[in-house]
Amino acid sequence: MQHNAYRPRLNRRQLLALMPATAGAALLPGFARAATSADPVQALVDEFVKSGKAPSVSVAVTRDGRTRFHHAGIANRATSTPASEHMVYEIGSISKTFTSLILAHAIREGRARLDDDVRKYLPAGYDNLVRDGRPVRLADMVTTTSALPDNVPDWMARFSKLPPNELAFAVAKLLDGYDQPQFLVDLKGAQLVDMPGHLPRHSNVASQLQGVVVERIYGAPYDALLARFVEKPLGMRAGGASVPPALFAIGYATDGTERPTLAMPVIRAAGGLHYSAADMARYLSAQIAATDPAIALTHQPLFGAPGAGQIGFHWVIGKTADSQTYLRHSGGTLGFSSYCDFYPAQRYGVVVLANSSGAQSTAQGLADAIHAALFGPPKGLVALEAALEKSDYADVPGTIASIKARFPELHLNEDLVNAWGYRLLRDKRPAAARGIFAWNVSAYPDSWNAHDSLAEALAEAGDRPGAIAEYRRSLELNPGNDNGREVLEKLQKQP
Secondary structure (H helix, E strand, C coil), rough: CHHHHHHCCCCCCHHHHCCCCCCCCCCCCCCCCCCCCCCCHHHHHHHHHHHCCCCCEEEEEECCCCEEEEEEEECCCCCCCEECCEEECHHHHHHHHHHHHHHHHHHHHHCCCCEEEEEHCCCCHHHHHHHCCEEHCCCCCCCCCCCCCCCCCCHHHHHHHHHHHHHHHHHHHHHCCCCCCHHHHHHCCCHHHHCCCCCCCCCHHHHHHHHHHHHHHCCCCHHHHHHHHHHHHHHHCCCCCCCCHHEECCCEEEEEEEECCCHHHHHHHHCCCEEHHHHHHHHHHHHHHHHHHHHHHHCCCCECCCCCCEEEEEEEEEECCCCEEEEEEEECCCCCCCEEEEEECCCEEEEEEEEEECHHHHHHHHHHHHHHHHCCHHHHHHHHHHHHHHCCCHHHHCCCCCCHHCCCCCCCCCCHHHHHHHHHHHHCCCHHHHCCCCCCCCCCCHHHHHHHHHHHHHHCCCHHHHHHHHHHHHHHHHHCHHHHHHHHHHHHHHC
16 A cells, blocks of 8 residues: 655544445535536535645546646645645655656666666665665666665654644754755665565665665756656656745644645655646646656566556556556655546556645545546446445455456456445444455455455454454564554464
């Protein structure tokens, strides 16, 4: 799972519970009703703000070479400035795809190779970037499998006792006085959490290091490379430059308090860029067209399996329930949330920019609802949910097999099924959730996440031995599953 770049994380259950179980399901109250209006997309955008998910949202929808903008709410409460396609938002971890695109240009030009040891681009003294004889490679950094820690310094540990709002300002102050030389010093003390290339994990450190690498490959500052390879060719404004106050949205916490900005150069490559919906529409259109060979390279899967989800150059690659391939990425900062995805075969994509730290997952839900409003929900998934509800999930494997026979295009990826199961747990239906999670484990037996989720459902259903067995299997697959380890220890101590 992708986590927000620079704010406290939600756990997997909190995030997945927010996601729609089906592509056509309404994530937020009123979404289904909104989608029936004359302009369903604008109605969905209005409902996003009306339901309190963010003070403002700016959305770009690109389809068949044309872009439409939709916006709602107030981007700056102090000045009552309304949202617009020109209002600038922090895009958080979507910045990582920009950094990866610069690296893709270097690879296309023969200046670097994906299997290069990252230490090739660093001075001596980084023997810590190896584990079990396996060094961190450039490919590991773009596929999020570097095993590098999330942040250096570890500000979550440093400020763990602070209330969330105080923590946000403490982090901003820390980063404001932090520079690349200090980052490289601190990097020497970083410890890999696993063997590189093993499992995807969110790491700002990896992308910050990737920014250092491209600077050293080209002998130029990151901002200059960004302008050369992305912004100037696409007609975008400079994502690291200062913005006139009238055009910069203010970020807010979920309680409505103002949050500090994150424009520090040291985090730019990982999560510090800021753009408007108009800028991001240009970026999205270029991704959909993929006429630039470097952009096309970033879409190639480098990690994972086709059925279970893959990762390219930071793009998460998957299939919808009706087997449409999509690429997506999300981002979150101390006061902003963002999400974008695109469907190459449909020549369609969407960008959602919101000025609230609590809206990353709901921004994805808005994007899902917009896609469903424009293309309709997958028929096979609608039929499956109806059949399972009718049987009260009595025979999940049999029902899925029956519906797949009628709708052969039906594709159930691990994340979709996991989100479905957590929705059932949230609705106090542990037996139904157990059936869904058990099917996910049978479909994806090597997924630590699937076993962990089934364990949670078994525990809620009162099956302590079953939960212990599933947590143990999850930890065999991913020894770094600290949350699972803590829950397992508690279960084993119970009489």
